[in-house]
Amino acid sequence: MQVQKSFEPGGSGAGTLYLVATPIGNLEDMTYRAIRTLKECELIAAEDTRQTRKLLTHFEIVPQKLFSYHEHNKAASGPELIRYIIEGKNLALVSDAGLPAVSDPGSDLVRLAIEAGIAIVPIPGANAALSALIVSGLSTERFTFAGFLPRDNKDRREALDALGRLEGTLLFYESPHRVIKAVEAMLEAWGPRRAVLARELTKRHEEVARGTLDELLQHMKDHSPLGEYCIGVEGESAQEAQERKDAWWQELELEEHVAHYEAQENLNRKDAMKKVAADRGLSKRDVYNALLG
Template sequence: MQVQKSFEPKSNGAGTLYLVATPIGNLEDMTYRAVRTLRECELIAAEDTRQTRKLLTHFEIVPQKLFSYHEHNKAASGPELIRYIIEGKNLALVSDAGLPAVSDPGSDLVRLAVEAGIAVVPVPGANAALSALIVSGLPTERFTFAGFLPRENKDRRAALESLGQLEGTLLFYESPHRIVKTLEAMKEAWGPRRAALARELTKRHEEIARGTLDELLELLNQHPPIGEYCIAVEGESAEEAKERKDAWWQELELEEHVAHYEQEEGLSRKDAMKRAAADRGLSKRDIYNALLD
């Protein structure tokens, strides 16, 4: 067990890892504290040093030392950065936009720091997912951040099936070239739920579209996707949850579920698999593949 006193003097002489939020678009969202922290830290680690240099130049910050830390070099760069902090240097970690360690390799550096007994201090600021949530018009009392969905169809369907049973608002990130496919998968898994699409948040062309998944797909068919997207989708309703929990097939294994339709209703194997797939919110291909394994 560890108890961190972030602002008390350290007896081990180690430095501190600061997680510094940067703007997600509008540079005015940079906080005074973030600017001061970047100026005072001996080291800055950035996901993209070119992007970060532009930010530092705008705020007239001259870094003592700027490191590259990203998904492809974290295995080698992470331990080196930790060594610097242990030696007494303060390190500020930034991502390209928003909060570091959210859907980026910063979480791995935090883990290394915690394991080494290093203090990890947040310097909060803009966050795209939470910004999308609060303007979505959907419930904010409970929510789940799911980041990017898996690319493979089978893995994506499995993730959507699991997430679809949650009652709070669901938050996702998605790129413009995958947004239509993702919304189509959500519609297939969950039906016409209410949702919101937020793009270019805090920038000049900020746009929030609210409607059902059907309506949002129609919008994207009329206006091709541009920019990075945040998706907010309503969670499972109380009625849906009750219906799912009361479903007669809940306690059955998949093979038993299909066999029921074959034996009790005289359906062909193909039609029985189709009915079972509809019950479980899966595709017939998923059922077929599962029964083959």
Template sequence: MQVQKSFEPNANGAGTLYLVATPIGNLEDMTYRAIRTLRECELIAAEDTRQTRKLLTHFEIVPQKLFSYHEHNKAASGPELIRYIIEGKNLAIVSDAGLPAVSDPGSDLVKLAIEAGIAVVPVPGANAALSALIVSGLSTERFTFAGFLPRENKDRRLALESLGQLEGTLLFYESPHRVTKTIEAMLEAWGPRNAVLARELTKRHEEIARGTLEELLTLLNEYPPLGEYCIAVEGESREQAQERKDAWWQDLELEAHVTHYEEQEGLSRKDAMKKVAADRGLSKRDVYNALLD
């Protein structure tokens, strides 16, 4: 077990890893503490050094040394950065926007630091997912951050099937060229749930669209997607969860469930699978593919 005293000097003489939040669009969201930390740290690691140099220049911060640390070089750069910290240097890591270590390789550096006994200190600030959540009008009592969904159709369907059974609001990130396909997949998997599309948060063209998944899909088809998106979707209600838990078919295998409707209600194979999909909250395609395997 490790117990970290974030504001006490490290007994082993090592430096500290600071996770510094940067604006998600509006530069006024940069905190005083973030600016001070970036000025005081000997080293800064950035996902995109060109983007970070613009930020540092705006706030008149001149780094002693700026490192590139991203998904493609983390295996080589990570241990090197840890070595600098062990030698007594303080390192601040930033992402292109928002909190580092959330859906970016900063999380790998955090793990390396913890394994090396290095103090890891958060310098909080703007976050796109939580910003979308608090303006969504959906439940904020419980939520799940799911980040980016898998690219492959089968993997995405499996992820949606699992997430669809969770209570509380579901939060996702999505790019403009994939957001329409993602909303289509959610609608197919979950039906017309209430949802929110938030794009360009904190920027001049910030837009928040609230409606059902079906209505949001219509909006995307009418107005081509622009900018980065956060998606918030209502989770399964407690009533729905209890109803699913108490369902008579709960202990049946998929094949046995389909067979029941064929034999007991005289339905065709196709209609039986359609009814099973409705019972289980799955798409007809998922049931068909599962029975083929």
């Protein structure tokens, strides 16, 4: 167990890792605390140093040392950055936009810092997923951030099957060239649930489209997707959850459930397991592994 007292002096002499939020589009969303932290830290690690230099220049921040830290160099750069912090230097980690360590390699640096006993302090700020959630009109009492869906059709379908059984609002990120395919897959998996498409949040062309998944899909076919998207979709309703709990197969063991489809619908074992996975909100791999066990 590890307990961190963020603002009490430590005896190790090590520095601190600051996770600094940056604007997701509108530079006015930069906080005073974020600017001060970037000015005071000896080191800054950035996903894209060119992008970060523009931000630093705008706020008249002259970095003592700027490092590149991204998905393709994290294995080498991560331990080096940790070594600098252990030696007593403070490091500010930023992503291209929003909170670092959310859908980016910053989470790996956080794990390394925890293993090294380094204090990690969040400097909060703008976040695209939460910004989309609060304007969505969907439930904010419970939500699940699922990030980017898998690219592979099979993996994406399995992810949607599992997520579709959750009752809270579901939040996703998606790029403009994949967003139509993502919404099509959601509509196929879940039907016309209520949803929101938020794009270019905080920027001049910010747009929030609310409707059902089929309506939003048609909207994108009529208006070509532009910019980065956040998708919010309502979770499983209480009625849907109850219907699933009352389903005919609830009393069956997994093997019995598969055998039913093999016998009653004359399906081969692979297709029977696929139907069982869909019924139970599991991935086909989960069903396969459970039967093997």
